[in-house]
Amino acid sequence: MRIVLSDVTKSYDGRVVIGGFSQEFEERSAYVIEGASGIGKTTLLRIIMGLEDCDSGTVTFEEIQNIRFAPVFQETRLIPYLDAVSNVKLANNGLSGSRIKEELLKIIPASELNKKASELSGGTARRVEIVRAVLSDSDVLIMDEPLSGLDDKNADLVASYIMDNIKDRIFIASSHNKRLCTGAHSLVLQ
Amino acid sequence: MKGTVRKLLIALIWLVLWQISAILIHNNILLAGPYEAMLALIRLGVTTSFWISVLFTVLKITLGFMAGLVLGSLCAAFSYRSGLFREVISLPVSVIKSVPVASFVILVLIWAGSSSLSIVISALVVFPMIYYNVLSGLNTTDRKMIEMADLFRFRFKDKANHIYLPAVIPHLRSAVAVSAGMAFKSGIAAEVIGRPLRSIGSGLYQSKVLLATDELFAWTFCAVILAFLFEKAITAFMRRLLAR
Incomplete structure (x- = not known):
């Protein structure tokens, strides 16, 4: 499986956000897109997931049909009145509650397990979303600033959790945080 | 206190x-004074035909209300999914909304007779209100949550339950509260025109024919109480149904 972006451009209101971006993404590999904020990292991730169209250029998926993305968006997208386990379960129907719990406990404290998502701190909600994406039966993990809102200790923990669980997938993230770059291909948007 | x-x-x-x-x-x-009205109510209340009339009216209006609720919600869901469906149905819905209830009463009497009259009329009154409110609720659904659910391939049931329903519930609640009262009033008004056997509307008509103002007040009192109870029962039912 491979994702090939060739000469992708995107403008908003006449302002070029992405100008001629080309890159191949291979399975079992990690890619971290760096660059100042507002440079178009989020837009690029959305174009890859098919949530936005590019103005010109192409995005092709090779050697795969019906590709499945597992996203972590820039802002929290959890069902606010459900707890962490139920939120992860909605995206992972095949998994048992105890399996999900076990996985969540790797990166969030036990005291947070039974709280509603709306009661979780930003950093904890983020980690729940990361587990939801990592566990899901997917081909591509896409994470927009996955380490934002995490202190150094947790950022280390989460970064290695993600890297250990890429498996056969393609992992593409945008990040300001250098931790994710270890072992990843670093792409700089300009 | x-x-x-x-x-x-x-x-x-x-x-x-x-x-x-x-x-x-x-x-x-x-x-007629309140004393006479109370006497009339007691006089009516001891007869079985009074209770049968009340029962039939309430059952028919409840049935009509439920039909309007279900149809209105379903049509709103289809309209949300399909722009073509929305355009096709917008004309009939606005016709139903703007045509006077009395015209529908006459039409239903010609087509279906008086026995199912109040079912159809209360359904017609409820339908557009539910339709518009559910549709605007669906339109306020958070696009970001829809994107998330689609990428993770939520089951239809989960998506309906956790993404769409939370957006629809506040709109649905207020529509139900308003339309429950309207269904009851227009259902009884239709019965007065169509005079189906064993109904509150027939009772009201009877009191007009007999110039029995005390009975008119007695029936009216009973209709007001029933409409109040009906609205309370429906909102409680909806609250339980949509509890989360």
Whole structure:
């Protein structure tokens, strides 16, 4: 499986956000897109997931049909009145509650397990979303600033959790945080 | 407590005024007093036909209300999914909304007769209100949450339950509260015109024919109480159904 972006451009209101971006993404590999904020990292991730169209250029998926993305968006997208386990379960129907719990406990404290998502701190909600994406039966993990809102200790923990669980997938993230770059291909948007 | 006593006192003053006017006018056809109305209510209340009429009216209006609720919600869901469906259905919905209920009553009498009249009429009154409110609720659904659910391939049931329903519920609640009262009033108005056997509307009509103002007030009192209870029951039912 491979994702090939060739000469992708995107403008908003006449302002070029992405100008001629080309890159191949291979399975079992990690890619971290760096660059100042507002440079178009989020837009690029959305174009890859098919949530936005590019103005010109192409995005092709090779050697795969019906590709499945597992996203972590820039802002929290959890069902606010459900707890962490139920939120992860909605995206992972095949998994048992105890399996999900076990996985969540790797990166969030036990005291947070039974709280509603709306009661979780930003950093904890983020980690729940990361587990939801990592566990899901997917081909591509896409994470927009996955380490934002995490202190150094947790950022280390989460970064290695993600890297250990890429498996056969393609992992593409945008990040300001250098931790994710270890072992990843670093792409700089300009 | 103080507030309740005050309300009761105010109600009592109005009842006394009403009774005094009735005594002064001294004509039971023009104005029956609360005492006569109460006697009429007791007179009616001991007959089985009264209770059968009440039962039939309430059952039919409930049935019509439920039909309007289900159809309105389904059509709103289809309209949300398909722009073509929305355009096609927008004309009939606005016709149903703007045509006077009395015209529909006559039409239903010609087509279906009087026995199912109040079912159809209350459904027609409820349908557009539910349709518009559910549709605008669906339109307020958070696009970001839809994107998330689609990428993770939520099951239809989960997506409906956790993404769309939370957006629809506030709109649905207010629509249900308003339309429950309207269904009841227009259902009874239709019965007065169509006079199906064993109905509150027939009772009201009967009191007009017999110039029995006391019975008119008795039936009206009973309709007001029933409409109030109906609205309370429906909102409680919806609250339980949509509890989360």
